[in-house]
Amino acid sequence: MLDKMYMIMDAACKWGNKNLGTSIRFTKPTKKSIVFSAFSSGIMGSAILAYGFFFNNKWILLFGGLGIISCVFIYRQSVKTIR
8 A cells, every 4th residue: 555655656756857847756765764653653642542541532532543553554564565
């Protein structure tokens, strides 16, 4: 899924370079940066989830849960990325 996003961003950068006369390049992240992103997303999601538990706010719990889900998704993509 992330590979498809990279292809779309590369195409958008090529279009912008051709039509606007710029030299924009979209760099692909390394495996290390993807793992760091997953780790930080997990910490933030856990903190938001804990805040939602302490203050009994359902919307905050939802956002914390989405943060944890994004952490898992990003980590699974890092496992697929071989660099």
